Amino acid sequence: GEDGDLLLEIKGLAKHFGGLKALDGVDIAVERGKVHALIGPNGSGKTTMLNVLSGIYRPTRGEVRVDGVKVSGLPPHEIAAAGVGRTFQNIRLFHSLTVFENVVIGAQRPRNPAAATPDQARRRALAALEFVGMAGRADIKVASLPYGHQRLVEIARALAGNPTLLLLDEPAAGLNLTEKQELVGLLKRLAHHGLTLFLIDHDMNLVEQMADRITVLNFGKRIAEGTPAEVLRHPDVIAAYLGE
């Protein structure tokens, strides 16, 4: 996208659980078509951020805009309809259904409701499976797929909803080295096609390879932001991880 074309804007975002400030006034801006990673030690607020962005939690304070539209405070289905897809750390697919049936479910509530006829949903599901390289497995039951392929199917299901922003919760968890490399390639191709990706992970190597920019949280506050090279040698970041 063009410089300054912000797809995701997070401003002063806070989430308190009683007296605990899981997020304490966080600002993040992500340009369209970029891969942005949120990292930080255990308990720093990464999962809370993903849950606020997808509407599972209402923020205590602050604002989230996606493509200029305020989504903070909306319920999850309305945030999904505004163009926000997500995957889960523990893959959530229907194991007794086929790959195709799972992905069609994701295609039935697209961002543009005009494109919701069954035929259009099937075509979008197939296109998503082709994109992740799983079209050849469309009729196989998810239960019989290796874990790495289940991850690809989950991403295809999110893509079938035609999101502008894809939230990924530790997408590389449980993958072997080859699968991790394939995932990096896939996420980069998605960004190249204009999708914006926001992911949380604690695999530094992987984040360094795939992220355009990284925000680092510690105790619910942003302690660093920049390119992987800038962030990963930042003294505050090193100290935060050593203190874990």
Ligand code: ADP
């Ligand atoms: P991370 O994903 O970086 O490990 P979390 O967002 O899970 O961090 O947690 C941030 C802080 O918020 C932690 O201290 C955690 O115990 C607390 N927390 C998270 N969810 C809840 C909740 N539902 N109720 C109370 N405290 C929570």
